[in-house]
Amino acid sequence: MLEVRHLSKTFGGLKAVSDVSLDVPEGSIVGLLGPNGAGKTTCFTIIAGFTKADTGHVHFAGQDITGFSPHHICRLGMIRTFQIVQPFVGLTVQENIAVGAYLHHPQRREAMAVARDVGKRLGLGGMLDRPASALTIAGRKRLELARALATGARLLLLDEVMAGLIPSEINEIVAIIRQIQSEGHTILLIEHVMQAVMSLVETAYVLNQGRLIAHGTPQQLVADPEVIEAYLGHGAAARLQEGHHA
Amino acid sequence: MKFQSWGQCALAFFAIAYLAGVYFASSPIWMGFSINALIVTLAALSWNITGGLGGLSSFGHAALYGTGAYASAILQVKYGVNAWFGLGGGIAAGAAMGAFIGGLAFRYGLKGSYFALVTLAFAEVLRICASSFEWTGGGSGLQLKLMPGLAQLQIIERPWIYTGLLAVVGLVMFLTGLIKHSRFGAYLIAIRENEDAAEALGINTYKIKVQAMAISGAFGGLAGVLYLQLWLFIDSTVVYGSAVSVEALIGPIIGGAGTVWGPLLGTLGLHLLGEGTKSLLPNSPGLNFVFYAIVLICALRFLPQGFVGFAARFGAFNKKERDDA
Amino acid sequence: MSILIVPAILSGMMMGAVYALVALGLTLIYGVLHIINFTHGSLLMLALYVVYFLNLHLGLDPYLAIPIVLPLFFTLGYCLQRGLIAPMSGGSEQNVLLITLAVSLMIDNLALYFWTSNTRSADIAYAYDTVEILGALLPLGRVIAFAAALAVSPVIWAFMAFTRTGAAIRAVAIEKRGAELVGIDVNHTYAICFGIGTACVALAACLLFPTFYVTPQVGYTFVLVAFTTVVLGGMGSLPGALIAGLLLGIIESLCGLFLGESLGQIGIFLAFILILLFKPSGLFGKRAGS
Ligand SMILES: Nc1ncnc2c1ncn2[C@@H]1O[C@H](COP(=O)(O)OP(=O)(O)O)[C@@H](O)[C@H]1O
Ligand SMILES: [Mg+2]
Numbered sequence: 041m042l043e044v045r046h047l048s049k050t051f052g053g054l055k056a057v058s059d060v061s062l063d064v065p066e067g068s069i070v071g072l073l074g075p076n077g078a079g080k081t082t083c084f085t086i087i088a089g090f091t092k093a094d095t096g097h098v099h100f101a102g103q104d105i106t107g108f109s110p111h112h113i114c115r116l117g118m119i120r121t122f123q124i125v126q127p128f129v130g131l132t133v134q135e136n137i138a139v140g141a142y143l144h145h146p147q148r149r150e151a152m153a154v155a156r157d158v159g160k161r162l163g164l165g166g167m168l169d170r171p172a173s174a175l176t177i178a179g180r181k182r183l184e185l186a187r188a189l190a191t192g193a194r195l196l197l198l199d200e201v202m203a204g205l206i207p208s209e210i211n212e213i214v215a216i217i218r219q220i221q222s223e224g225h226t227i228l229l230i231e232h233v234m235q236a237v238m239s240l241v242e243t244a245y246v247l248n249q250g251r252l253i254a255h256g257t258p259q260q261l262v263a264d265p266e267v268i269e270a271y272l273g274h275g276a277a278a279r280l281q282e283g284h285h286a
Numbered sequence: 287m288k289f290q291s292w293g294q295c296a297l298a299f300f301a302i303a304y305l306a307g308v309y310f311a312s313s314p315i316w317m318g319f320s321i322n323a324l325i326v327t328l329a330a331l332s333w334n335i336t337g338g339l340g341g342l343s344s345f346g347h348a349a350l351y352g353t354g355a356y357a358s359a360i361l362q363v364k365y366g367v368n369a370w371f372g373l374g375g376g377i378a379a380g381a382a383m384g385a386f387i388g389g390l391a392f393r394y395g396l397k398g399s400y401f402a403l404v405t406l407a408f409a410e411v412l413r414i415c416a417s418s419f420e421w422t423g424g425g426s427g428l429q430l431k432l433m434p435g436l437a438q439l440q441i442i443e444r445p446w447i448y449t450g451l452l453a454v455v456g457l458v459m460f461l462t463g464l465i466k467h468s469r470f471g472a473y474l475i476a477i478r479e480n481e482d483a484a485e486a487l488g489i490n491t492y493k494i495k496v497q498a499m500a501i502s503g504a505f506g507g508l509a510g511v512l513y514l515q516l517w518l519f520i521d522s523t524v525v526y527g528s529a530v531s532v533e534a535l536i537g538p539i540i541g542g543a544g545t546v547w548g549p550l551l552g553t554l555g556l557h558l559l560g561e562g563t564k565s566l567l568p569n570s571p572g573l574n575f576v577f578y579a580i581v582l583i584c585a586l587r588f589l590p591q592g593f594v595g596f597a598a599r600f601g602a603f604n605k606k607e608r609d610d611a
Numbered sequence: 612m613s614i615l616i617v618p619a620i621l622s623g624m625m626m627g628a629v630y631a632l633v634a635l636g637l638t639l640i641y642g643v644l645h646i647i648n649f650t651h652g653s654l655l656m657l658a659l660y661v662v663y664f665l666n667l668h669l670g671l672d673p674y675l676a677i678p679i680v681l682p683l684f685f686t687l688g689y690c691l692q693r694g695l696i697a698p699m700s701g702g703s704e705q706n707v708l709l710i711t712l713a714v715s716l717m718i719d720n721l722a723l724y725f726w727t728s729n730t731r732s733a734d735i736a737y738a739y740d741t742v743e744i745l746g747a748l749l750p751l752g753r754v755i756a757f758a759a760a761l762a763v764s765p766v767i768w769a770f771m772a773f774t775r776t777g778a779a780i781r782a783v784a785i786e787k788r789g790a791e792l793v794g795i796d797v798n799h800t801y802a803i804c805f806g807i808g809t810a811c812v813a814l815a816a817c818l819l820f821p822t823f824y825v826t827p828q829v830g831y832t833f834v835l836v837a838f839t840t841v842v843l844g845g846m847g848s849l850p851g852a853l854i855a856g857l858l859l860g861i862i863e864s865l866c867g868l869f870l871g872e873s874l875g876q877i878g879i880f881l882a883f884i885l886i887l888l889f890k891p892s893g894l895f896g897k898r899a900g901s
Contacts, residue, residue, distance in 0.1 A: 088486065114488030122486070128479035139476045142469045143488040151469070191488050343705060345712070394888045399647045399708050403838055404887045410835060411880045418873050528831060532716065539709070571728075572720030572827075579713035579720075586706050586713075587699045 041066040041195055041226050042118070047086055047096035049079075056082045058250040060096070064195065069217070069227045071237045071244030073261075078247040080230045081123055084197050088120035089113045100195070115143065119193035121184040123200045123230070127172040134159060134168040136183055140190035155190055162186045162216055178209040185216070195226045202236055210236055238262075293600030294547070297593060301551055305452060309445065317444045321516065323557040324451040328509035329530065330537035330549035331458045335502040336388075337535060338544035339471060340495060341478030345402040346409030347506055347534040349387060352526035354380035354507025355514045356416060359428040364421070369430075369439035373511050380507015381500045388499030392492050397481075406531070413526035427521025430514065439515045447516065454512065455550065458505055463546045465501070474498055475544070506534075529575075536578050540585045542594030551593045556581065618747035619868045620861050625753035627860020628760035629819050633833060634840035634852040635764065636811030642847025643784040643804045646704070649711035650691065652834025653718035654809050658684055658816030659825035660726060666733045666820075673735065673820045674755075680813045688809025693802040715830065722827035730826045738821035752822035759818050763811070764853050770807075771849075780804050784847075832876070839883040845893030855893070 042064040049057040057079040064070045072080050085091040087098050089110040097106045100118050108116075128136050137155035138148075145151040159168050162182045167175060175183060181201050188196055198217070202210050214236050221227055231237045237244065238258045246254040246267050254260075254267045261267050289295050308320045329351050337343040357379030358372035367375070391404050416422040423429075434442045441447045465471045473494045476484040485491050514520050524530075533553075538544075541552025559581065560574030567573060589596050637651045661680055665671040671679075695714065700706040738752030771777035782790040783800045791797050840859055844851025859879050867875030886893065 090482070090485075109490075110485045111488050111490045114486060119488070120486055122483065126480045126483035126486075128476055128483065130479050131475065135472070139472055139484070139489075140487045142472055146469050148467055148469065148472075151472075187483075187487060343708075390884075390888055394891065396887060396891065398704055400887060400891055402708060403647070403842070404884060407835065407839075407880050407883045407887070411877060411884065414874065414877050414880070418871070418877075532712070535709075570724055572723035575720040576717050576724070579716040582713040583695075583699055583710055586709055587701065 041101060042087070042228065043099040044083075044087060045097045045099070047083065047098070048094045049082055049086060049091065050094055055250045057086065057093075060247070060250075060252055062245050062252070062255075064226060064228050066226055067221070067224065068243070069221055069229060069241050071241035071258075072228060072230045072247065073232075073237065073244050074247035077249075079250040080247055081199055083247070084120050084199055084230065088118065088197060090120075114191055114193065117193050118195040118197065119188045119191055120197040121188050121199055121201060123203070125177075125180040125184050127175070127180055127183055129171070129173045131172060132169055133164055133172055133175065133179075133183060136172050137164075137186045137190045140187040143191045155186075158186050158190045161219075162189070163212065177204050178206075178213075181205065181213065182216070185213075185220075189220065189225075194224070195228065196220070197228045197230075199230045200232060201229075203232055214240060289603075291598045291600055291602040293597030293602075294594060296600075297551060297597045298547055301547070301554060304554065308448065314444065317448055319557065319561050321444065321448055321451060323554055324448070324455050325509055325513050325516065326533050326537065326557065327455050327550050327553040328451075328458060328512065329506060329534040330541075330553045331455070331462060332502045332505035332509060333534040334462065334538040334543065334545075334549045335465065335474075335505065336495075336498050338538050338548065339466060339478065340474045340498045342397075342495060342498070343402055343535065344405040344502075344531070345535065346405030346407070346531050347502075348526045348528065348530035349405060349409040349412050350380045350384050350503040350506030351510040351513075351530050351534070352409070352412060352416065352520075352522075353383040353503075353510070355510030355520045355525040356422055356428070357507070358511045359430065359514055359520055360422065362430055363423075363428050368437075369515065373439060373508075373515075376511035376514075377504045377507045380510065381504040384499035384501070384503020384506070385496055388496040392495045406528075409526055409528070409531055413522045416526055417522035423521070425521070427519060427524070430518040432518060440518065441515075451512065454508070458508075459546050459550065466544075466546065470494065470497070478544075532575070532578075536582050538592075540581060540589070540592055542592030545592070545594040548592050548594045555593065615868060616865070617745055618749075619864045621744060621747045622749060622753065623861035623864025624857050625749060625757045625860070626864065627857040628757040629815055629856075630836055630840050630860055631853045631856025632760040632763060632811055632815040632818070634837045634844065634856050635767065635849060636808035636815075637837045638841045638844065638847055638849060638852040639767070639811070640805055640808040641841060642849075643780055644692075644801050646696075646707040646711070647838070648805075648808070649708065649715045649834060650718065651715075651808070651812060651837055652830030652832070653715040653722075654684065654688070654830070655812045655816055655833050656722060656825065656827060656830030657718055658813040659820055659823070659829065660722065660731075661813075662816050662820045663731055663733060663825055666735075673733070673817050677814065677817045680817055681810050684813035685806040685810040687806075689802045689806035691809070692805035693798060696805075697798060697801065715834070719827050719830060726827065728826060728828070730824050732824035733820065735821045750822050752818075756818035756822070760815070761853075763814065764849060767807070767811075768849060776800075776803060835883070836876075836879055839879050839886070841893075842883065842891065843886050843893050848893065851893060 044060060044062045047057055047060045060083060072083065074080050086093045089108050092107060097104060100116060105113055105116065128139065134152060134155045137159050138151045141151040141154040145154055156168060159165060162185060164182055164186060167179060172183060185201060202213055217227060217240060229241060241258060243257055244261055245252055246261060254264045308316055329347060332350060333344060333347050354376035358376035361367040361372045361375045362369055387405060387408050391401055396404055417425050434440050441450060473484065473489045476489060477491050477494060481491055510525055513525065537553035537556055538549040540556065542548030556578055559577050563573050563577055585592060633655060637648060640646065640648050658680060662673050662676050665676045666673060696707060696710055700710050738750060740751040741748040742751055742754050771781060779795045779800050782795060783797055787797055836859065840852055840855045844855035859882065862878045862882060863875045866878030
């Protein structure tokens with residue numbers, strides 16, 4: 041569904057992303073891992089059209105979308121969320137979600153109905169009429185997700201939707217992501233919380249200093265010495281094994 | 287145009303009671319003053335679309351107002367066109383000028399203070415041009431021939447002028463409400479709150495902003511044309527001057543930017559204050575602006591949501607609904 | 612026509628130096644406080660009136676007024692920032708812009724109320740003595756203004772580079788939070804900076820007045836020119852403001868020559884729009900625009 045080929049991007053002298061290629065098959069959940077500053081978010085901003093790549097191509101649903109604007113890409117059915125959540129703080133939760141829903145429901149009544157629906161599905165039912173500024177971090181992450189879903193996008197690029205959450209909140213959002221997938225959405229997930237990623241994704245790519253250093257199933261990655269060395273650091277492999285058995 | 291509190295109902299009631307009271311006061315001064323206030327209210331409603339809903343605060347709204355007035359005046363004076371077509375031409379010209387300024391400014395990503403400055407510069411360029419070229423009447427301005435009657439949109443009886451303006455202001459407020467509660471309005475507000483997020487959600491932010499400028503230009507042009515039809519005379523300072531731009535933005539900010547009633551309430555409040563100063567201290571040019579400025583500073587500090595937001599706190603119907611009047 | 616071009620360029624440069632001086636204050640304020648200061652032109656107008664009245668009532672020569680007007684306006688600027696703009700704006704960029712706009716409305720219209728819209732100037736005969744440069748006859752007052760305005764830039768630069776206060780200002784400009792953490796009083800530094808910017812305007816008024824005039828509206832024209840200068844030179848760049856000021860003086864003078872006196876300023880505003888649209892970072896600035 042998504043094919044990324046040889047993306048590169050330099051900021052000043054810094055190679056934030058170099059020669060990254062990845063595939064996301066329809067219906068799957070794919071992970072994009074890597075330490076802080078590895079270039080994961082930059083990949084997302086390029087794929088979603090917020091930044092122009094120096095070189096490389098992005099194909100989505102069989103179409104070359106390189107250089108398309110973000111709103112155009114969203115209309116085609118691919119949407120990104122923001123690592124640093126970006127709610128419309130002056131609006132209510134329902135109005136926030138409705139902004140996404142308007143994409144395919146031009147009437148206010150319909151858009152608000154869709155927003156109510158999506159909000160309820162993501163466990164925001166009790167907060168629909170509250171201002172977005174009243175949400176907790178977990179609530180805001182869900183709002184990001186809800187707004188994205190409301191656009192009717194088929195491919196969701198989720199940027200660290202679990203960062204900063206407590207374990208019970210993570211379990212809830214993991215369940216939500218599973219449910220979204222089962223409804224027919226495809227997901228590309230940037231994540232730091234290893235435990236969650238291990239149980240969610242089918243395959244994952246590992247980025248380090250802008251380069252892809254590994255690709256495979258979580259089990260393969262955990263065993264990959266280069267990944268352990270570059271990304272996980274000393275002792276992390278052991279912790280990971282524990283997490284996986286738990 | 288839903289109200290969320292008794293406070294807001296009371297505010298709207300006062301405004302309507304005042305506007306209705308003007309008929310019964312049988313004072314030509316009040317009537318004339320209220321007529322002026324309504325024309326400024328139209329300019330304020332125009333500013334409110336971009337500055338209030340879209341958060342694109344323009345410091346040069348005179349560019350739109352003046353273009354409407356000049357377009358109509360030129361059509362009538364130089365080409366003998368009927369005033370009603372002049373009205374259409376003025377509205378179209380205002381919209382075109384709005385789209386042009388917006389199209390340029392937004393293409394290059396101008397926001398915030400930079401957008402404010404570039405609109406100001408456009409208004410200033412237009413003012414100097416209008417005062418320099420023969421076609422626009424140069425320094426002496428343009429004067430319409432006196433042809434009383436509805437056929438040339440020259441109404442002489444003050445109560446009828448007033449009634450007509452009330453209807454137009456009501457119509458523009460109604461349109462503002464429609465816009466605010468449409469998809470377009472929701473998109474505009476989303477852009478105000480967070481442009482990146484809006485773009486990510488599939489909103490063509492550039493297009494929406496330019497369209498907002500065009501709508502704002504149409505309303506601004508309308509205000510300019512009505513000013514022309516009222517006074518039958520314009521020159522560059524009167525319609526392109528900075529006073530127009532300043533009045534267009536102060537009213538909505540004080541009344542409540544991005545609300546339907548804010549521009550009317552703010553402008554009426556300010557003009558009452560201005561009129562009060564005039565009657566207490568006659569022959570004091572500019573003093574009303576001193577008070578406007580003081581009120582503006584106080585409003586920015588103490589009433590961040592303007593009158594409408596302040597009134598929302600009193601006797602709210604439903605604690606949950608917000609930002610909707 | 613071509614024999615007129617060199618004098619036009621030279622006289623444009625003379626005026627341009629004053630623009631540069633006004634813009635120097637504005638760009639300093641922008642560079643440190645990151646605010647766009649609408650009061651700048653009004654303060655210039657106010658300073659021109661002060662110079663005018665000192666001359667009228669005390670017979671004080673505008674140049675000799677400098678030691679009085681400069682500290683006066685430094686204090687005024689300091690108090691304005693610390694007492695009004697900072698506390699009333701609550702830190703929002705939009706509010707600062709609107710508050711400085713409101714303050715300038717207040718000053719302009721109070722001037723109109725107290726001093727009427729009459730144009731006033733002083734008869735300082737020697738200011739119009741002519742000096743011949745490259746075949747062009749230039750008023751002495753303008754030449755003095757040119758020289759003095761040019762001399763100020765290195766003084767400000769040295770102040771920033773070599774004094775403790777200058778270092779504090781630079782620190783605050785680059786990293787406000789960091790400066791706060793190492794014990795710099797940020798509000799005080801902001802106000803000092805605003806004061807220096809206002810003092811620049813006062814100096815410009817003293818230099819300008821002998822060959823100029825004052826009305827309550829004069830500030831509005833100047834503030835637009837100053838914005839143009841600041842944007843052209845790159846927001847916050849001192850050398851940029853200097854060069855841009857000279858450039859705009861020349862542009863205005865040449866536009867006046869070719870298009871007619873009344874259209875002289877059009878060149879400046881068109882330049883303003885073009886720069887804001889195509890290169891909001893200006894000729895020398897690093898980044899700006901959003
Ligand atoms: N707009 C930008 N300008 C300059 N450098 C940037 C920009 N965006 C990201 N970077 C740099 O690129 C690198 C990758 O950042 P990012 O993609 O955010 O990493 P990750 O999301 O993997 O933590 C970092 O070193 C970051 O500082
Ligand atoms: Mg990241």
